[in-house]
Amino acid sequence: MSGLLAHRRAGGDPETGPKPDRVTLATRIAAIAVVLGLIGVVVFGSLWWSATHGQAAKTAAGRDDALAAARQIAVNLQTLDYSTVDKGLDTWEASATGPLLDELKKNRKQYADQIRQLQVSTTGRLVDAALSDLDITAGKATALAAVDVNVTQMVNGAPSLPYTKQVRLQIELVRTPDAGWKADASGAIRS
DSSP states (O other): OHHHHHHHHTTEETTTEEOOOHHHHHHHHHHHHHHHHHHHHHHHHHHHHHHHHSHHHHHHHHHHHHHHHHHHHHHHTTOEEGGGHHHHHHHHHHTBOHHHHHHHHHTHHHHHHHHHHHTEEEEEEEEEEEEEEEETTTTEEEEEEEEEEEEEEEETTEEOOOEEEEEEEEEEEEEETTTEEEEEEEEEOOO
């Protein structure tokens, strides 16, 4: 009995053994929390790294680049001022590649003469744009864009009342090695 009494005085129970003191218990709980925290850091860190450096991140960045280019190209191809027609046509050409660039270069003089003769100025304002197709590996995309085009024409030396026409475009994009995404083809979408 004296052993049992000594055991109870030490804080133990004859059926369960000695009770750990509070410091030992707190140390064990802290160690478990640290281990769980480290596991969380490793798991979430690897998920974060995968999300920011993996294929999905590359695809998202490519999509964002293509869409940003499509938005700017849509505005560029709908903006032209008869008083600075050469500068505007340079912008058109800088926005294009492939067959569209060939067409712009081939017809440049005709476009410039026609705009100067009509004394027309157009200014595009993007309403919205989206990609309907994207192949990052092939470097191709298709964009749909809605552009409000403000049109002014000089009549008898005075500007006419401006009007706005709404244009919907389909732009075929190609990623060029040196200049990023450019328009390979562009055309109005008819209802």
